[in-house]
Amino acid sequence: MKKILPNLNNKLPLSDAHHNKMIQLLDTLKETTHLKPDEFLYILDHITQVEKEYLFSLAKATKNTYYQNRVYLRALIEISNYCKQGCKYCGINHTIETVERYRLSKTDILKTCETAYLLGYRTFVIQGGEDAYYTDELLVDLIHIIKHIYPDTRITLSLGERPKASLQKLFDAGVDRYLLRHETASKRLYEHIHPAFMSFEHRRQVLTNLKEIGYQVGAGFMVGLPTQTNKDLVKDLDYLKDLSPHMIGIGPYLCHSQTELAGNQSGSLDETLVMVALTRLILPKALLPATTALGTLHNTGREQALNAGANVMMPNVSPTENRKQYEIYQNKICTGDTSLECRGCIETRIKAFDHEIDLGVGDFYDLERTKNDR
Ligand code: SF4
Numbered sequence: 001m002k003k004i005l006p007n008l009n010n011k012l013p014l015s016d017a018h019h020n021k022m023i024q025l026l027d028t029l030k031e032t033t034h035l036k037p038d039e040f041l042y043i044l045d046h047i048t049q050v051e052k053e054y055l056f057s058l059a060k061a062t063k064n065t066y067y068q069n070r071v072y073l074r075a076l077i078e079i080s081n082y083c084k085q086g087c088k089y090c091g092i093n094h095t096i097e098t099v100e101r102y103r104l105s106k107t108d109i110l111k112t113c114e115t116a117y118l119l120g121y122r123t124f125v126i127q128g129g130e131d132a133y134y135t136d137e138l139l140v141d142l143i144h145i146i147k148h149i150y151p152d153t154r155i156t157l158s159l160g161e162r163p164k165a166s167l168q169k170l171f172d173a174g175v176d177r178y179l180l181r182h183e184t185a186s187k188r189l190y191e192h193i194h195p196a197f198m199s200f201e202h203r204r205q206v207l208t209n210l211k212e213i214g215y216q217v218g219a220g221f222m223v224g225l226p227t228q229t230n231k232d233l234v235k236d237l238d239y240l241k242d243l244s245p246h247m248i249g250i251g252p253y254l255c256h257s258q259t260e261l262a263g264n265q266s267g268s269l270d271e272t273l274v275m276v277a278l279t280r281l282i283l284p285k286a287l288l289p290a291t292t293a294l295g296t297l298h299n300t301g302r303e304q305a306l307n308a309g310a311n312v313m314m315p316n317v318s319p320t321e322n323r324k325q326y327e328i329y330q331n332k333i334c335t336g337d338t339s340l341e342c343r344g345c346i347e348t349r350i351k352a353f354d355h356e357i358d359l360g361v362g363d364f365y366d367l368e369r370t371k372n373d374r
Pocket of ligand 1: 083085087092094128129130
């Protein structure tokens with residue numbers, strides 16, 4: 001039984017009264033960037049294809065106000081598929097014995113940064129499972145080297161929940177941004193998709209810590225999770241509005257057959273795009289990636305996200321031989337391509353949807369303005 005956005009695929013239009021109320025709520029959201037929880041719930045409970053198209057047009061117009069049709073590219077480097085955590089949806093969590101594990105050395109990572117830099121990328125996103133191999137000492141040294149060789153770049157880390165003192169050291173060493181999806185703002189749902197040793201409160205505390213330290217912070221959530229309801233999604237919108245992260249990654253839940261959640265239905269493209277568009281309206285200046293998971297669901301999923309308010313893409317520059325091993329979900333796209341092929345492919349795709357690539361560092365809107373005003 002469908003749990004979220006139940007009318008999204010309805011062929012029948014809403015009654016005039018419902019349709020008019022939806023349009024009025026969406027217009028108010030665009031103007032004020034906020035709605036009450038019951039108003040968000042009304043949208044999610046009633047939205048059909050007709051109002052979806054209107055929502056996308058508002059989200060795209062909002063994005064264009066700040067970022068025009070530019071799409072920032074980030075080079076994604078997946079450094080390790082070792083992880084001590086046990087997220088039940090994840091194909092590389094520590095319980096999955098069939099995974100062939102790998103990790104990149106400092107030298108491997110530096111070589112990959114060089115490849116990425118030569119391809120024009122000016123943000124390196126260093127992502128991995130929670131792997132104790134990457135000590136503060138190793139990372140601080142790595143960051144110093146990267147910043148020394150490539151002073152005109154930004155470094156983003158996505159290495160899970162680290163202690164505040166560790167995050168402070170990495171920030172002091174020169175890391176600019178940190179991605180840590182909150183996954184879901186519903187405590188009930190968080191506990192359903194994580195083992196008992198993982199804490200809803202702790203994850204949110206780490207996000208608060210990142211903001212206090214001064215990072216450009218990325219949060220984010222999954223759409224279509226098993227047992228997820230529209231009320232859970234409203235909590236995501238409310239939480240994001242309160243936290244006001246600089247970046248927000250929103251992807252469909254994609255069911256992995258080797259995980260504890262095997263057999264569940266995956267999230268859909270349309271459901272996810274609606275949440276991307278609503279997020280654009282509540283946080284108009286946010287950097288919103290068109291996630292690779294969307295490209296896995298549909299050949300043009302990422303490009304369609306650009307038309308629903310997204311403005312970032314993260315081409316994979318990890319060594320091709322390791323890409324298949326970083327399998328948080330199955331059938332991930334681009335695992336057999338070289339970094340050069342990915343670079344060309346992504347540019348063609350972005351242009352085909354009337355957007356342009358931007359190879360600048362792509363900071364959050366207000367930070368870019370501050371620098372330019374100096
Ligand atoms: S989702 Fe991330 S933290 Fe969770 S098990 Fe997978 S790699 Fe580890």
